[in-house]
Amino acid sequence: IDAEDAAALTVLLDPLHPADIADLIEQFDDRHRRVFLEVWGSEIDGEILSELREGLREEVILALPQETLSDAVRDLDSDDVVDLLEDLEESQQALILGALPAIDRAQIEQALAFPEYSAGRLMQREVVRAPEHWDVGQTIDFLRAADNELPDQFYHIMLVDPRMRPIGYVALGRMLSSPRSTRLADITEDSFRTFGVEQPEAEVAYAFNQYHLISAPVIDAEERLVGVITIDDAMAVLDEEAEEDILRLAGVGEGSLSDRVIDTTRQRLPWLAVNLVTAIMASLVIAQFEGVITQIVALAVLMPIVASMGGNAGTQSLTVAVRAIATRDLTGSNVWRVVRREAGVGLVNGLIFAVVMGLVGLFWFSSPQLGYVIGLAMVVNLVIAGLAGILVPVALDKVGVDPALASGAFVTTVTDVVGFFAFLGLASVILL
Amino acid sequence: IDAEDAAALTVLLDPLHPADIADLIEQFDDRHRRVFLEVWGSEIDGEILSELREGLREEVILALPQETLSDAVRDLDSDDVVDLLEDLEESQQALILGALPAIDRAQIEQALAFPEYSAGRLMQREVVRAPEHWDVGQTIDFLRAADNELPDQFYHIMLVDPRMRPIGYVALGRMLSSPRSTRLADITEDSFRTFGVEQPEAEVAYAFNQYHLISAPVIDAEERLVGVITIDDAMAVLDEEAEEDILRLAGVGEGSLSDRVIDTTRQRLPWLAVNLVTAIMASLVIAQFEGVITQIVALAVLMPIVASMGGNAGTQSLTVAVRAIATRDLTGSNVWRVVRREAGVGLVNGLIFAVVMGLVGLFWFSSPQLGYVIGLAMVVNLVIAGLAGILVPVALDKVGVDPALASGAFVTTVTDVVGFFAFLGLASVILL
Numbered sequence: 126i127d128a129e130d131a132a133a134l135t136v137l138l139d140p141l142h143p144a145d146i147a148d149l150i151e152q153f154d155d156r157h158r159r160v161f162l163e164v165w166g167s168e169i170d171g172e173i174l175s176e177l178r179e180g181l182r183e184e185v186i187l188a189l190p191q192e193t194l195s196d197a198v199r200d201l202d203s204d205d206v207v208d209l210l211e212d213l214e215e216s217q218q219a220l221i222l223g224a225l226p227a228i229d230r231a232q233i234e235q236a237l238a239f240p241e242y243s244a245g246r247l248m249q250r251e252v253v254r255a256p257e258h259w260d261v262g263q264t265i266d267f268l269r270a271a272d273n274e275l276p277d278q279f280y281h282i283m284l285v286d287p288r289m290r291p292i293g294y295v296a297l298g299r300m301l302s303s304p305r306s307t308r309l310a311d312i313t314e315d316s317f318r319t320f321g322v323e324q325p326e327a328e329v330a331y332a333f334n335q336y337h338l339i340s341a342p343v344i345d346a347e348e349r350l351v352g353v354i355t356i357d358d359a360m361a362v363l364d365e366e367a368e369e370d371i372l373r374l375a376g377v378g379e380g381s382l383s384d385r386v387i388d389t390t391r392q393r394l395p396w397l398a399v400n401l402v403t404a405i406m407a408s409l410v411i412a413q414f415e416g417v418i419t420q421i422v423a424l425a426v427l428m429p430i431v432a433s434m435g436g437n438a439g440t441q442s443l444t445v446a447v448r449a450i451a452t453r454d455l456t457g458s459n460v461w462r463v464v465r466r467e468a469g470v471g472l473v474n475g476l477i478f479a480v481v482m483g484l485v486g487l488f489w490f491s492s493p494q495l496g497y498v499i500g501l502a503m504v505v506n507l508v509i510a511g512l513a514g515i516l517v518p519v520a521l522d523k524v525g526v527d528p529a530l531a532s533g534a535f536v537t538t539v540t541d542v543v544g545f546f547a548f549l550g551l552a553s554v555i556l557l
Numbered sequence: 558i559d560a561e562d563a564a565a566l567t568v569l570l571d572p573l574h575p576a577d578i579a580d581l582i583e584q585f586d587d588r589h590r591r592v593f594l595e596v597w598g599s600e601i602d603g604e605i606l607s608e609l610r611e612g613l614r615e616e617v618i619l620a621l622p623q624e625t626l627s628d629a630v631r632d633l634d635s636d637d638v639v640d641l642l643e644d645l646e647e648s649q650q651a652l653i654l655g656a657l658p659a660i661d662r663a664q665i666e667q668a669l670a671f672p673e674y675s676a677g678r679l680m681q682r683e684v685v686r687a688p689e690h691w692d693v694g695q696t697i698d699f700l701r702a703a704d705n706e707l708p709d710q711f712y713h714i715m716l717v718d719p720r721m722r723p724i725g726y727v728a729l730g731r732m733l734s735s736p737r738s739t740r741l742a743d744i745t746e747d748s749f750r751t752f753g754v755e756q757p758e759a760e761v762a763y764a765f766n767q768y769h770l771i772s773a774p775v776i777d778a779e780e781r782l783v784g785v786i787t788i789d790d791a792m793a794v795l796d797e798e799a800e801e802d803i804l805r806l807a808g809v810g811e812g813s814l815s816d817r818v819i820d821t822t823r824q825r826l827p828w829l830a831v832n833l834v835t836a837i838m839a840s841l842v843i844a845q846f847e848g849v850i851t852q853i854v855a856l857a858v859l860m861p862i863v864a865s866m867g868g869n870a871g872t873q874s875l876t877v878a879v880r881a882i883a884t885r886d887l888t889g890s891n892v893w894r895v896v897r898r899e900a901g902v903g904l905v906n907g908l909i910f911a912v913v914m915g916l917v918g919l920f921w922f923s924s925p926q927l928g929y930v931i932g933l934a935m936v937v938n939l940v941i942a943g944l945a946g947i948l949v950p951v952a953l954d955k956v957g958v959d960p961a962l963a964s965g966a967f968v969t970t971v972t973d974v975v976g977f978f979a980f981l982g983l984a985s986v987i988l989l
Binding site: 271336 | 574576577580583586685701703704707708710711728729730732733734736765767768769788789791792793795796799800803804806808809817818819821822825826828829832833835836839840843847850851854855858859861862864865870872873876877880884885886888890891898902905909910913914917969973977
């Protein structure tokens with residue numbers, strides 16, 4: 126298909142949604158993508174650009190002719206333009222901004238002045254608002270007159286006082302079903318909440334999900350209405366946050382399938398390096414017991430089991446803790462209860478697997494003492510794993526480090542070191 | 558506060574959103590919760606019940622007086638009632654259904670007949686629809702007359718043909734800004750898509766996110782309109798899916814902070830048991846090389862490093878693969894490219910850490926041969942880890958097993974076995 130036939134491509138791609146076209150572009154390999162952009166680049170519009178993921182978007186923007194780019198950007202709502210621009214370098218930003226009418230440009234520049242990942246970046250500037258004293262009829266007449274200037278999608282009319290401070294909102298459905306004489310102020314919704322421009326977008330997304338919001342006004346430091354955030358943007362943020370947590374927990378960092386080997390290697394290397402340090406620390410513990418191992422080689426055979434069980438139990442606790450922190454289920458008031466519970470779970474699981482491994486030790490190596498040792502080490506390590514799994518992320522969160530990012534390394538270090546030390550230490554006391 | 562003072566509680570809780578009250582109930586420990594339900598139970602309404610997480614909701618429902626429960630359920634939209642009922646046992650379901658008017662009850666029973674996690678369960682039955690030939694004025698008059706029967710929230714008017722098949726929808730904002738004489742059929746939105754009642758909810762949520770839908774009609778086998786799904790429900794599903802993936806990747810299964818020790822232990826035990834089998838298999842590999850280890854105890858010191866690096870690299874690849882499958886970024890057309898890339902990343906990272914570990918082996922144990930061995934084993938294991946990390950989840954997905962659930966165990970087995978075998982095997986060939 127990439128036989129450079131632009132017309133045929135248009136026929137094929139025309140019925141597709143921009144999001145699907147963007148996915149297609151992401152799935153091409155480098156060579157196909159280059160050819161595709163040469164042949165069909167001029168057809169790419171703003172919506173397709175919005176749907177591309179960040180790394181690739183920059184590449185595509187650079188490859189597009191200036192004119193296509195300007196056309197593409199002019200159709201978009203202000204929040205999408207901001208989203209598009211924020212990852213570009215300044216010279217490229219200037220290029221795109223130049224293509225916009227002066228008013229839009231000023232708005233976008235203002236939005237870019239807000240901190241990254243803030244409500245100010247997420248919101249769109251186009252707001253449908255009405256003075257608080259209007260009735261339904263007046264508002265409908267106003268909307269009919271303003272048809273061309275309305276945003277693509279809106280779900281509420283924001284009521285503002287004379288100082289432009291939002292004081293409530295009216296759902297469109299409610300407005301449509303009310304007589305023309307109804308005052309807007311009498312049919313506002315209870316769910317109304319405002320966000321500050323500087324509020325982190327993660328908080329905004331959490332509130333949308335928690336309170337089932339559809340749209341919400343954003344206010345500046347003087348409490349004036351400056352924009353509105355809609356649920357689809359909040360949904361995207363929520364999705365990204367969860368994705369980020371998953372990837373960070375696995376030590377992957379941001380990245381995607383279409384990255385090249387070299388980029389992917391660079392993303393994954395740091396975490397592997399951290400893990401190497403961890404593993405070497407565990408080896409140093411083992412090295413202390415070289416003498417014991419030489420005498421009882423069965424210890425070398427069994428020791429990875431204790432460490433591995435501890436590592437897994439620790440990962441279980443820490444994943445639950447990291448997510449509970451992210452979803453605000455783990456708070457100051459219940460943290461000690463959860464800590465006690467994790468210790469309890471570690472103890473119960475430890476006892477169960479102590480019995481199992483004790484029997485394995487006994488029958489495999491015909492040594493009851495070896496059974497005691499591995500069983501005891503298992504209990505110790507699983508309790509410690511449970512405690513580390515909860516205390517490490519809570520502590521990291523307290524000092525302002527993202528627990529999803531760093532917990533894994535700490536917890537594995539603890540469980541490896543404790544696992545080897547408990548097993549080999551007990552062995553040298555009991556078996557020698 | 559739980560000094561059994563219901564009036565004081567009401568004053569405190571009244572300004573709170575139902576979702577926040579539900580969170581509070583979740584954070585209480587068992588004893589507090591019991592007291593709370595006794596004292597304040599009769600104030601609990603349907604919205605609070607909807608917001609509780611599943612396990613706890615059943616407990617609360619059992620504790621509530623029958624009358625409170627009936628009142629609570631009567632206020633809810635049909636999708637929320639279904640959500641409430643689907644986790645309860647049949648006798649409890651009958652109890653609640655008995656409290657509903659006959660028409661509602663029939664609707665709910667129909668919804669419960671759809672498969673779990675289907676669009677039919679997710680949708681609400683209350684749909685605002687209009688014949689395709691209506692104009693804006695007629696529709697507004699109709700809505701004003703029907704005010705009391707409209708759903709709490711709706712964002713589109715569904716257009717239906719005489720056979721009740723949905724053929725398009727009109728956004729409320731668009732309708733409000735159009736003159737009364739405009740035909741609805743002329744202002745429909747492009748984003749229109751329908752879902753079948755049997756379609757899995759995960760697919761629906763994906764489509765909402767991908768195509769920025771706000772609401773979408775659900776049709777039965779005869780293509781008739783039977784309900785509508787709104788974005789807040791889709792957002793909740795998306796959130797649950799991501800959460801499920803995170804917890805499954807860590808081998809935790811469903812569960813929450815308020816579960817008791819015994820429940821949590823039961824959730825985590827199976828995965829630890831699987832891991833034990835894995836670890837024992839790795840030990841069996843080590844046992845084959847007992848002779849070598851007795852001669853060179855340094856091998857016992859270093860061998861966990863190779864296995865641990867492989868395990869981490871494997872987890873990185875598999876996490877990316879599992880998420881890519883979930884978000885439909887990994888498809889038949891790019892799987893081989895991704896496999897090549899993972900092998901490449903494994904090779905590059907393997908070479909880098911081979912050099913590092915080779916030097917560690919050399920200086921720590923003053924043995925260049927030991928350095929070669931561990932370096933070579935590192936390369937082998939990281940390449941295998943990359944391949945297993947992508948091939949295992951893809952294969953599991955092909956045979957219909959959730960890759961998030963089972964990949965971890967397989968990949969760790971592979972990296973442990975390969976890691977120990979490569980390192981100790983190479984050692985016995987090169988060093989002896």
